[in-house]
Amino acid sequence: MNYPNGVRPRANQSNRVKKTNNVQSYSNRGMSLEEDINATNEYYLATNKAIVHKKPTPIQIVRVHYPKRSAAVITEAYFQSKSTTDYNGIYKGKHIDFEAKETKNKTLFPLANFHDHQFSHMQQIVEHGGICFCLIRFTAMDETYFIEAKDILQAYEKMMQGGKKSLSYEDIKTKGEQIPLQFQARVNYLPIIDERFFS
């Protein structure tokens, strides 16, 4: 297996892995959701299933130092807030666009995890016919869910009308779908897209 960027599972783990239906089997590796998604996207890229990249963090560069005979060093820069989602790309000819979020909360996912810009971006992508969703991990239970942007936007609309400021764990379980952690495509979200958008 060719893992781009040299990312691959730890050797002794690949030996003891057996096919199983236990959704917990690859959990607790100490990998963040972002690392899991990056590895998944690399696997998709290597197997030519989908082309998805994480967008770099937007940074405002203020000062750059150009030393002789070596690379330019940025010596003053600031983080900027994102106006889009973190990941986008193409799958089966369709534009896909998603955000990944982790929460330590056990009973709900606070909508404050999104910037306002991100809600309008998700709305725009949906309106233009893209496949837009969010991957949410409840770190306490080590459970990762796929939830469509339309469900997040519905909750956002309700919040703007004075409703609750979160999606409950139960809502996410009902409207979304759990993604069992796997070995190669660790957060294997494409089968859910197949089922929801291509069937």
Add this chain to the structure above:
Amino acid sequence: MNYPNGVRPRANQSNRVKKTNNVQSYSNRGMSLEEDINATNEYYLATNKAIVHKKPTPIQIVRVHYPKRSAAVITEAYFQSKSTTDYNGIYKGKHIDFEAKETKNKTLFPLANFHDHQFSHMQQIVEHGGICFCLIRFTAMDETYFIEAKDILQAYEKMMQGGKKSLSYEDIKTKGEQIPLQFQARVNYLPIIDERFFS
């Protein structure tokens, strides 16, 4: 007209602009191709025609200082090379993906302007059914061209087999299409996509 991010044409220019077929009419404003494309994408976004964003420059952050009561300052960071194109988004439900390049050369466009990663990225996008192209500006003539990724990839293939290391100005003029600089959507590339991919 609502210009997001406060970017708008200079006031006295908007007064003296008249409808004309002269492709040079909005040239020599001292705007870079990137600025022109960003303004175009903002116009597309504001008029809900297409959702296209420039990807932030990838930066490797080494050191961050967290002063009390103010924003985090990145004090050491380095530029990383891009593995994808600069712009992507969605138009009429399709994934669009493009790169923008300027050259001072008057007779040819050197393929060395692309990273190797960018060729494979363009190849992948084309294979997966995305709309992939490049906007090339010859700054000496102030002419901007739309050229499809397939034509760039063909030139790249030839180069890899020992052929020439550039696309000639004539090639670009023949295979590509000139984009007349306009007032609102300054580098108005969507009509060319319509003509080539949706008709």
